[in-house]
Amino acid sequence: MIALQLFGGLGNQMFQYALGRHLSTKYNLPLFLNKTIYEENRSDRVYALDVFKLGENIVDDPEPLQLNAATLKAYELNETDFTFDEDILTILDDQNTDDLLLVISGYWQSFKYFEKISSLLKQDFVFVNEVMGRWKELMNYIQSVNAIMINVRRSDYLTEIKSQIHGVVSIEYIEKGMQIIRSKVPNPVFFVFSDGMDWCKENISASEEIFFVDEKYYDPKFQFYLQLMVNCKHYIISNSTFAWWSAWLCKHEDKIVICPATWFATPTINTKDLIPPDWLKI
Numbered sequence: 001m002i003a004l005q006l007f008g009g010l011g012n013q014m015f016q017y018a019l020g021r022h023l024s025t026k027y028n029l030p031l032f033l034n035k036t037i038y039e040e041n042r043s044d045r046v047y048a049l050d051v052f053k054l055g056e057n058i059v060d061d062p063e064p065l066q067l068n069a070a071t072l073k074a075y076e077l078n079e080t081d082f083t084f085d086e087d088i089l090t091i092l093d094d095q096n097t098d099d100l101l102l103v104i105s106g107y108w109q110s111f112k113y114f115e116k117i118s119s120l121l122k123q124d125f126v127f128v129n130e131v132m133g134r135w136k137e138l139m140n141y142i143q144s145v146n147a148i149m150i151n152v153r154r155s156d157y158l159t160e161i162k163s164q165i166h167g168v169v170s171i172e173y174i175e176k177g178m179q180i181i182r183s184k185v186p187n188p189v190f191f192v193f194s195d196g197m198d199w200c201k202e203n204i205s206a207s208e209e210i211f212f213v214d215e216k217y218y219d220p221k222f223q224f225y226l227q228l229m230v231n232c233k234h235y236i237i238s239n240s241t242f243a244w245w246s247a248w249l250c251k252h253e254d255k256i257v258i259c260p261a262t263w264f265a266t267p268t269i270n271t272k273d274l275i276p277p278d279w280l281k282i
Contacts, residue, residue, distance in 0.1 A: 046221065148188045213225075
């Protein structure tokens with residue numbers, strides 16, 4: 001069995017699940033999603049992977065794991081840094097997996113950990129609930145135009161500690177991204193998704209149509225909100241895993257994804273394996 005420690009928001013949980021799903025599929029092992037940190041209220045986030053249908057072989061009940069813990073041969077896999085480690089994908093190649101427990105903990109923020117199961121993962125990340133009401137109305141409009149998703153993450157990134165680690169994208173970055181889009185996409189319509197909407201309304205402007213997807217489009221676990229983002233055609237994302245996944249899940253064949261060249265303000269964090277090669281870093 002593989003026991004996957006989950007933490008962080010939905011974007012982080014999706015990266016963690018993606019690696020766990022790859023290893024679970026490769027070695028034909030059940031995947032247990034450890035949600036303890038949320039169940040014990042030790043996180044300011046909530047477990048949110050239940051907005052998706054997910055795949056087979058997923059174990060939600062910890063009882064079998066607890067009953068068999070004494071007889072299982074346990075291994076721990078802890079992430080050491082943000083760079084992709086190819087050895088992780090072969091970690092059990094020489095092991096007898098019949099009575100084995102692999103405990104995984106880390107962020108695993110690289111597309112390389114799951115690129116071989118991309119099609120399978122996109123089947124897993126199908127939403128349980130379809131949009132309705134005002135979300136459906138906006139979805140219809142998004143699908144009818146050359147919709148450009150602009151994501152700006154601010155709120156928690158503005159705190160002293162997180163601003164030193166993450167940083168926030170600048171208006172210059174956003175404007176440069178919009179210029180690139182204008183040069184490649186006819187009649188773009190910009191849709192701004194942000195947790196700092198006041199700042200966005202004050203700073204982001206366009207001669208083209210621009211729609212600010214404000215707080216009335218928030219919903220529990222942001223499942224409808226994310227569906228709106230996924231259904232855009234092109235992307236200018238901030239340094240947010242939530243936005244990263246919206247662009248990755250987009251089905252538009254010729255999508256343009258613009259992302260920050262520097263993902264973290266902390267220069268020692270190496271994210272060279274985070275961004276797919278066909279995305280444009282500026």
